[in-house]
Structure formats: structure tokens, C-alpha cells
Amino acid sequence: MNTSTQISKAKINRRLLKDKLFTYAIIFLAFLSSVPLFLILFELIKKGYRQINISFFYKVAPDTMEAMVAVKNNEIIPGGIANGIVGTLIIVGMASLIAIPLGIICGMYLAENSKGKFAGVVRFIVDMLQGVPSIVLGVIGYIWVVKPITGGFSGLAGSVALSIMMLPSIVRSTEETLKMIPDTLKEAALSLGVPYHKTMLRVILPSGISGILTGVILGISRIAGETAPLMLTALGSAAISTDITKPSSAIPLLVWEFYNDPNLVNMIWSASLFLLILILILNLSAKAIAKKWKVQY
Amino acid sequence: MESTVLEKELEVKAQPYKVNKMMQNPIEKIESPILNIDKLSVSYGGDKYSINDVSAGIAKNKITAIMGPSGCGKSTLLRAINRMHELYPDTHNKGSVYLGEEDIYKMNPILLRRKIGMVFQRPNPFPTMSIYDNVIAGYLLNGIKLKRKEKDAIVEKSLREVGLWSEVKDALHNKGTFLSGGQQQRLCIARALAYTPEIILLDEPTSALDPIATAKIEDLLVKLKKDFTIVLVTHNMSQAARISDYSMFMYLGELVEYGKTKQMFTMPKDKRTEEYLTGKFG
Ligand SMILES: Nc1ncnc2c1ncn2[C@@H]1O[C@H](COP(=O)(O)OP(=O)(O)OP(=O)(O)O)[C@@H](O)[C@H]1O
Numbered sequence A: 001m002n003t004s005t006q007i008s009k010a011k012i013n014r015r016l017l018k019d020k021l022f023t024y025a026i027i028f029l030a031f032l033s034s035v036p037l038f039l040i041l042f043e044l045i046k047k048g049y050r051q052i053n054i055s056f057f058y059k060v061a062p063d064t065m066e067a068m069v070a071v072k073n074n075e076i077i078p079g080g081i082a083n084g085i086v087g088t089l090i091i092v093g094m095a096s097l098i099a100i101p102l103g104i105i106c107g108m109y110l111a112e113n114s115k116g117k118f119a120g121v122v123r124f125i126v127d128m129l130q131g132v133p134s135i136v137l138g139v140i141g142y143i144w145v146v147k148p149i150t151g152g153f154s155g156l157a158g159s160v161a162l163s164i165m166m167l168p169s170i171v172r173s174t175e176e177t178l179k180m181i182p183d184t185l186k187e188a189a190l191s192l193g194v195p196y197h198k199t200m201l202r203v204i205l206p207s208g209i210s211g212i213l214t215g216v217i218l219g220i221s222r223i224a225g226e227t228a229p230l231m232l233t234a235l236g237s238a239a240i241s242t243d244i245t246k247p248s249s250a251i252p253l254l255v256w257e258f259y260n261d262p263n264l265v266n267m268i269w270s271a272s273l274f275l276l277i278l279i280l281i282l283n284l285s286a287k288a289i290a291k292k293w294k295v296q297y
Numbered sequence B: 001m002e003s004t005v006l007e008k009e010l011e012v013k014a015q016p017y018k019v020n021k022m023m024q025n026p027i028e029k030i031e032s033p034i035l036n037i038d039k040l041s042v043s044y045g046g047d048k049y050s051i052n053d054v055s056a057g058i059a060k061n062k063i064t065a066i067m068g069p070s071g072c073g074k075s076t077l078l079r080a081i082n083r084m085h086e087l088y089p090d091t092h093n094k095g096s097v098y099l100g101e102e103d104i105y106k107m108n109p110i111l112l113r114r115k116i117g118m119v120f121q122r123p124n125p126f127p128t129m130s131i132y133d134n135v136i137a138g139y140l141l142n143g144i145k146l147k148r149k150e151k152d153a154i155v156e157k158s159l160r161e162v163g164l165w166s167e168v169k170d171a172l173h174n175k176g177t178f179l180s181g182g183q184q185q186r187l188c189i190a191r192a193l194a195y196t197p198e199i200i201l202l203d204e205p206t207s208a209l210d211p212i213a214t215a216k217i218e219d220l221l222v223k224l225k226k227d228f229t230i231v232l233v234t235h236n237m238s239q240a241a242r243i244s245d246y247s248m249f250m251y252l253g254e255l256v257e258y259g260k261t262k263q264m265f266t267m268p269k270d271k272r273t274e275e276y277l278t279g280k281f282g
């Protein structure tokens, strides 16, 4: 009897030790997986910070000659990425204008008719969309907009390609969020004689606002750094362009251009740093909104 | 012993109450009812009816309780009265319900629900709205414009009626969802009252509440019948006995007995009612 209890004690100790080791291993691995992000940030800041000053935000990308002279004299390259910033804002903004209403309506439909056959098909298509390679969406933008509508490369074509790309995240987050909202809320509104569409728009949607907004922002952060679809649609522009029917620059396009010009290579770091920080801020604000605007029911 | 109860029940099930016509009619006729349920049958789809051929008048400015075992169709009957059952797309019904002279199934549901309000089992204040806005939600959501003074008056009057005014008057612009369960339920009643219905339907409004909150709501309902007609579904027999004037007993979708509460609790006419009230089933 006695020995058996002693044995079990030893066993327990061994288990506790295993438990501890396991916990430490997990913490270590979690740490390890966050290392790359910090390395990237560190690298970008080290190489790029010098380039980021006020003119970085309001001047367009420099031409090769200017840059070459500056590099030779060991000065910072004059000019900035204003054309890219403006282009990204417009292209991403237009894409959001297209995708947000469409995505929310679609998500609402899926949440309301979760068992319908048509809803099943729509859900399947949205899931497939998530897996479509971004370059293919670029081709779509080219076929749908560049050729028939704007008759040449354009910011609008880029927006269309990117809007398709951000759609799944909006649809799914809207659907998931609305499904969590108890039916009693809908009943409350309907029992006051509020028509169905008003109930959805003024009671149900606002109750799910945090989840939907989170999905929207994650969608935006996903497309803000996309390069491939823009190469076939927006193309790029050396000047600031606000005309959505004309070619337009974007920050990721500029990074690609800098990479292809030996004299501008130094600009890669600052532009990438800016883009990365922008996306990090978007992600953090998505988290903050999810927490702060959470509606309690 | 066991088997006799079962035998009794089988016997009861075997013969619908119409066979007992020799007895007094177990369905009381209400003089000048505000609401007239006329041979109403409701199905959620297919030819299975969840309530069957229910006829009853509802007395004005009284509390009518609907009782019966789970699944007997109490909620279905209640929801059919303001057409909330139509939320489920495959519902259809036979017979009708008259509010005064009007057939409610021919009325605009939006107008109907303005006249017949509803309170649910779980308190469901609108989570994005303040207490103040919750009370006048019927007006806000239907786009009915009110002056600031009118709003203030409606909010104060409704909250006073449900005894919530002194508890929340300094927190009117806080969210309603921060109140306790009992307070939330009274807020929901205030929201229904504020929209000035004639009839208020309540589906087990106290079953999610503690005894103190329940007692408050019961007192409130008794007070409210002066201005409103109240129809109340309840599982709690002593609640029905305490506050209702008339009681319905439903069983398997059928209205088995309907009459004055006192009469029903002391001298039920139908065997099934008696067995339910004495706790033999349900
Ligand atoms: N949405 C629905 N779709 C199909 N059948 C339903 C639906 N709601 C209720 N029913 C059926 O209708 C019958 C009556 O249900 P109802 O909810 O009216 O009962 P109840 O008396 O309110 O029960 P409880 O005391 O449990 O609330 C039940 O047999 C139930 O299965």
C-alpha cells in the first residue's frame, strides 16, 4: 500500500515537471515565431529611417539622375513617395467603397438564410475567392476594366481587383458576427412594428458593428500591401495622379520600381518601413475596435 | 398506482373534450371581448398544426393567463395574436383573430404591432441604445418624430409606470444592458408601454428572473391592467393564480379549458386541467 502511494507521488512529480517543460517550450516557440517581425522592423528602421523626413511625404519619387548624384555625394536621396501614398489612398479607398457595402449585404444575406441552398453556393464561392492568387485578380481587373472601361491602365482597375480581394474577409466577418447576435433582438424590434429592412439596418447591424469593422479593417490591411494585381491594372505613375481613369502609383508598386533601379535601391527601405507601419497600425486598430466597440447583449 | 395515472391519461387522450358535452361547457364566453380568437389553427409548415381550432375572447382590462405543459402551443397562440409567428417563413393558419371588428390577418402588421405589444422571456433591450432611447425605441425605429419635451414626458411616464424611474433617472443615457435582469425586463415592459398599445402580450416574462424581481413584475402587471389588456403565458401556476383574472389551459395544441381563474383553480371542469393543476403531469 505504502509503496504504491510513493510511486504515484513520483509519477505526479514527473508529470508536473513535464507540464512545466511543455509550458516553457510553448513560450519559447511563441517567442521564436515573433522574432522575424522584429528582425524585419529592426532592419527596415536601420536602413530606412534616414530617408524618412517631411519631403518623404509630399515629394514624388526622384528620378534616377538626381538619385545617382545624391548617392555619389553620400547624401540622402531627395524626394519621397507622395505619388505612392496618394495612389494607395485612392485605390484602397475606392476598393473599400465597392467591397464594404457589397460584402456587408452579402454577409447579412448569408447570416439570415444560413440554411438556404443559394446561400450555400454563395458561401462556397466566397471561400474559393479567398484562395484565388492575387495575380489572377490582376488579370481579372485587366480584362474587366482596363480593356473595356478605362481603355488603358488605371487606378480604377486596381480598385476593382483589390475589392474582389477584400470581399471574403468582409463577408465572413459580417456573417459570423451577425450569427452571434441573439434572435431575441430581432424579435424585440419586429414586435414594435419595425419593418424587416429597418430592423436589419438599424438594430442588427449596429449591434454587430465591432465585428464587422474588424473584418473591414483586416480586409484593408490585406490589400494595402498588394503588388501583383496592381502591376496589371494601376501600372504606376511618376507623378501624383488623382484621376482614377489614369494610371496611378501605389506604395508597393514604388517598392518594386525602386528595386528595379540600382540608383534608387536605398528608397526601398523607407517605403517598405512606411508600408509596414501603416499595416501594423491598421491591424492594431482592428484589435482596439473589436475590444472597445464590442456591444454587449 | 403508477399505471392508474397512466391509464387515466391514455383515457383522457383517447377522447377529445367535445365528447364531454354533457358537462358544462369548459370554454367560457367573454362578454364584449377586446380580442376575439376565432377557430384559429397555426402550423409552422406542412399539415401538422401546433395549435388547433382555438376559439376564445379576451376580456378588456383584465389579465388572462395561458397555461399548459411545455410544447402545448402557448407561445404559438400568443405570437399568432400579433403575427410574430410569421417570422418563420413556412407558417400558415386557419381561422382568424379579430381586434374589435378588424381581422388582424388583414391588417398591416406594422400597425397591428403598434396596437398589440409584446414582452419576451429573456429581457432584450437594444444593446446599442441608452435607457432613454430604449423606452422610445418604437418611435425612433419607426421614424416617428417627437419633440424633445414629448420624448422626455413619454420616457418619464413609462419608466414611472414600471417603477424604474427612481432607479435610473440619473443614468438615463447609460446603456440599458448594464441594468440587472429584472430592471432590464421592466425596461422592456416600459418600451412596450411607451408605444401605447391596447394589448400587451407577455411570454413567460419572469422565468429568467429571481423571486424578488418576479414579485415586482407581478405587482406591476396588476397595476397596469387599469390601462391595458394583458395576456400572459406562464409556467408558474401560483403566478397565474395570484395575478390573473381569466385562465386558459392548453394541451397538445388544444384549448381545453378557459374561464375565471378562481373557478378554474377551485373547480376545474376538465379532467386534464385538474390533473395539470394538481401536478399529475406537465
Ligand atoms: N419555429 C418552429 N418551427 C416548427 N415548429 C415549431 C416552432 N416553434 C414551435 N414549434 C412547435 O410547435 C409546438 C408548440 O410550441 P410552442 O413554442 O408554442 O410551445 P409552448 O407551449 O410555448 O412551450 P414552452 O412552454 O416550452 O415554451 C411544439 O410542438 C413545437 O415543436
Ligand SMILES: [Mg+2]
Pocket: B074, B075, B076, B203
Ligand atoms: Mg413558449
